[in-house]
Amino acid sequence: MPGTIQAENFDDGGPGTAYLDTSATNQGGKYRTNEGVDIESTTDVGGGYDVGWIAPSEWMKYTVNVTTAGTYDIEFRMASPTGGGTFHLEINGTNATGALTVPNTGGWQTWTTIKKTGVTLNAGSQVWTFVADTVGGSGSFGNLNYINVAAPSGGGGGPAPFGGTPTALPSTKLEFENFDEGGANVAYFDLSSGNSGGKYRPTEDVDIESTPAGGYDVGWVAAGEWLRYTVDVATAGTYNLDIRVGSAGAGGTFHIEVNGVPVTGSISVPNTGGWQTWQTIRVSGVTLAAGIQVWRVVMDTNGSTGAVGNFNWLQAILQ
Numbered sequence: 001m002p003g004t005i006q007a008e009n010f011d012d013g014g015p016g017t018a019y020l021d022t023s024a025t026n027q028g029g030k031y032r033t034n035e036g037v038d039i040e041s042t043t044d045v046g047g048g049y050d051v052g053w054i055a056p057s058e059w060m061k062y063t064v065n066v067t068t069a070g071t072y073d074i075e076f077r078m079a080s081p082t083g084g085g086t087f088h089l090e091i092n093g094t095n096a097t098g099a100l101t102v103p104n105t106g107g108w109q110t111w112t113t114i115k116k117t118g119v120t121l122n123a124g125s126q127v128w129t130f131v132a133d134t135v136g137g138s139g140s141f142g143n144l145n146y147i148n149v150a151a152p153s154g155g156g157g158g159p160a161p162f163g164g165t166p167t168a169l170p171s172t173k174l175e176f177e178n179f180d181e182g183g184a185n186v187a188y189f190d191l192s193s194g195n196s197g198g199k200y201r202p203t204e205d206v207d208i209e210s211t212p213a214g215g216y217d218v219g220w221v222a223a224g225e226w227l228r229y230t231v232d233v234a235t236a237g238t239y240n241l242d243i244r245v246g247s248a249g250a251g252g253t254f255h256i257e258v259n260g261v262p263v264t265g266s267i268s269v270p271n272t273g274g275w276q277t278w279q280t281i282r283v284s285g286v287t288l289a290a291g292i293q294v295w296r297v298v299m300d301t302n303g304s305t306g307a308v309g310n311f312n313w314l315q316a317i318l319q
Contacts, residue, residue: 048291084136
C-alpha cells in the first residue's frame with residue numbers, strides 16, 4: 001500500500017476465518033466458485049469481478065502491507081440501484097472509517113467511488129476487514145468492486161497512471177520509464193536527486209536515458225529504489241514475465257509486487273556484457289487476476305557493479 005485491493009481477493013481460509021457470508025454458495029458463480037462469497041463479472045472500467053449479494057453482518061478479510069506510515073484516503077468502488085446500506089472498514093480489529101453509506105448509483109453495475117479521507121495507517125502487515133452493517137430502505141446493500149488506498153496527503157499528489165491510462169497487459173509492453181505520476185515517494189522512490197540520464201521525464205528523480213535502438217531505459221538503479229505502475233490485465237491466468245535488462249557486470253536482484261503482494265520471488269540481473277547490451281530474462285508461472293492492479297518493481301540488492309542493472313521493458317505472456 002498505497003494500492004488497490006480487489007474485493008474478490010479476500011484472504012484464504014474459508015468461512016468464519018477469511019469471510020462471513022450468509023449464503024452457502026457463490027451466487028455469482030465466478031472466480032472462486034468453491035467459496036461462499038458471491039462474485040460476479042463487472043462491467044466497471046477495467047473489467048474483472050465484483051462482490052455482490054452482500055447482506056448485513058457479512059464481512060471479508062484482506063491481509064495488506066502498508067509500505068509507509070502516514071495519512072491516507074481510502075476509496076471504495078460501490079454500486080447500488082437504490083442505496084442506503086452502511087458499512088465500515090476495520091484495521092486489526094479497530095473501526096478505522098466509521099459508518100459509510102452506499103449511495104444510489106443508478107444500477108448494480110453503475111459505479112461510484114466513496115472516499116474516506118484522513119485515515120492514519122501504521123507501516124507493516126495488517127488485517128483489514130470490510131464489514132457490511134445495514135441495508136437501505138429497499139432492503140438491499142450494494143456491490144463492491146475494489147478498495148483503493150491513495151497516497152499520503154502532502155506527498156506530491158495522489159498516484160495516477162502515466163498519461164492517464166493504465167498499461168494494458170498482455171497486449172502492450174510495460175515500458176519502465178512510464179512509471180505512474182505522483183512524484184517521489186508516491187510513484188517512485190529514488191535515492192539520488194535529479195534525473196541522471198536527463199531524458200524523457202527530466203523533472204522526476206528517476207534516472208532515464210536513451211537506448212541505441214530507440215526509446216528509453218531506466219538506469220543508475222540502486223537497491224532500495226522502487227517504481228510503481230498501474231496496469232490493466234485483460235485476462236486472469238498464469239503468465240510468463242519477460243523482462244529486458246542490461247548490466248556491465250554481475251547484476252543485482254529485484255522482485256515484483258502486485259497490489260502489495262510479492263508475486264515473483266527474487267529475480268537476478270545477469271552480466272549481459274554492457275549497460276546497453278540487452279538480454280531478456282523470464283519469470284515463469286506468475287498468476288495474475290484480471291482488472292486494474294498496482295505493480296511495484298522493487299530493487300533489493302546491488303551487484304558487483306554497485307548497481308542493480310538497467311531496465312528497458314516488461315512483457316506479460318499468457319501461458
